Amino acid sequence: MANSKLTQAKAAKNDEFYTQYPDIEKEISAYLDYNPDVFRGKTVLLPCDDPEWSNFTKYFAQNFERFGLKKLISTSYAVESKTYKDGYQLTLFEKNAPQFDQHKSARNGKIFTLTRDMTGDNKVNVEDLEWGYLEGDGDFRSAEVTKLRDEADIIITNPPFSLFREFLAWIVEAGKQFVIISNLNAITYKEIFPLIKNDKMWLGNGFHAGNAYFSTPFAEEYGEGIYNPDTGLVKFRNVCWFTNLDHGKRHQPLPLMTMADNLKFSTHKELKGKQGYDRYDNYDAIEVPFTDAIPSDYEGVMGVPISFLDKYSPEQFEILGTSDRGGDNIPEVDAIRLTKKKMDSCLIDGKKVYKRLFIKRRAN
Numbered sequence: 001m002a003n004s005k006l007t008q009a010k011a012a013k014n015d016e017f018y019t020q021y022p023d024i025e026k027e028i029s030a031y032l033d034y035n036p037d038v039f040r041g042k043t044v045l046l047p048c049d050d051p052e053w054s055n056f057t058k059y060f061a062q063n064f065e066r067f068g069l070k071k072l073i074s075t076s077y078a079v080e081s082k083t084y085k086d087g088y089q090l091t092l093f094e095k096n097a098p099q100f101d102q103h104k105s106a107r108n109g110k111i112f113t114l115t116r117d118m119t120g121d122n123k124v125n126v127e128d129l130e131w132g133y134l135e136g137d138g139d140f141r142s143a144e145v146t147k148l149r150d151e152a153d154i155i156i157t158n159p160p161f162s163l164f165r166e167f168l169a170w171i172v173e174a175g176k177q178f179v180i181i182s183n184l185n186a187i188t189y190k191e192i193f194p195l196i197k198n199d200k201m202w203l204g205n206g207f208h209a210g211n212a213y214f215s216t217p218f219a220e221e222y223g224e225g226i227y228n229p230d231t232g233l234v235k236f237r238n239v240c241w242f243t244n245l246d247h248g249k250r251h252q253p254l255p256l257m258t259m260a261d262n263l264k265f266s267t268h269k270e271l272k273g274k275q276g277y278d279r280y281d282n283y284d285a286i287e288v289p290f291t292d293a294i295p296s297d298y299e300g301v302m303g304v305p306i307s308f309l310d311k312y313s314p315e316q317f318e319i320l321g322t323s324d325r326g327g328d329n330i331p332e333v334d335a336i337r338l339t340k341k342k343m344d345s346c347l348i349d350g351k352k353v354y355k356r357l358f359i360k361r362r363a364n
Ligand SMILES: C[S@@+](CC[C@H](N)C(=O)[O-])C[C@H]1O[C@@H](n2cnc3c(N)ncnc32)[C@H](O)[C@@H]1O
Pocket: 014, 015, 016, 017, 018, 019, 047, 048, 049, 050, 054, 055, 056, 076, 077, 082, 083, 138, 139, 140, 141, 157, 158, 159, 160, 161, 163
């Protein structure tokens, strides 16, 4: 396969993952538990959706009244513009609608809106969604969808992964609230990490037991352990929700043992019985290989796995920076570098350690 074809195939595979209803329900419930009025009087935009199929559209339309929403807008990307085109099926809903236009159906994006009772049953729900074609293909970067972004208070979706950086920048430049799905590894991207570090974005409540399930046209290409032929779904452990909406889990401090107790009683063989925690050759910090082994009484800088973010409470810890940033300047990290060379990965006895976040306990 030619190189550009290969890149396209990869993008198609990375972009077509459909979120499951229980996962959306679980995540959104966490924001509502923390603030029951989080959606009251708000306009919610669901871009990068396929409203006829999307569980995001279904979930928010079904809960429109309960959440006290002002307006729900959902948009989709034209089939002809997608890198993956094969799986498209016209729904009867679309075909039988008076506004149906075969040509536009392939080339234009669609917009679904919900604001009021259209069916006369005195309820506002999924039955009252109105739809039409967008002028363009529904690309989130288009002027048309950007205008909808500007109208919205909160943007919620699982965006195409190949455009994640651009998508997040598109939300952040407009100063909107958001709840979006991505791969945890995105946190060290140079456009994304500063948001995490400065508490402008954090991890959401999270998928049940850390497992995110998706349907995808490429499901069967995944191996055992990821693809489940019984459910037809794929399962990933490194997928998370990114948000700037507050939720309760974020304010629960991690229960931790002292350094001495960790060295005596840790369940991790890498620590139990050791004299002390390892120190890096190239950073003035200790290596903490597991989040649950963070010592409660250590005042200095600690290197922890990036999965720590799922347990991060800003009242308990401060995030100073990350390793593996390609020599980027972060003053707090530069301050703990022991070597003049901007050695990126943390090293212990010359051996590279996996990507680390540098954190410090907040003073009580
Ligand atoms: C990861 S899927 C998620 C779909 C849906 N939000 C869900 O969670 O079930 C991302 C969707 O965005 C679409 N997409 C790709 N590029 C896009 C773009 N530039 N603008 C808008 N949507 C795009 C993809 O075709 C795909 O349908």
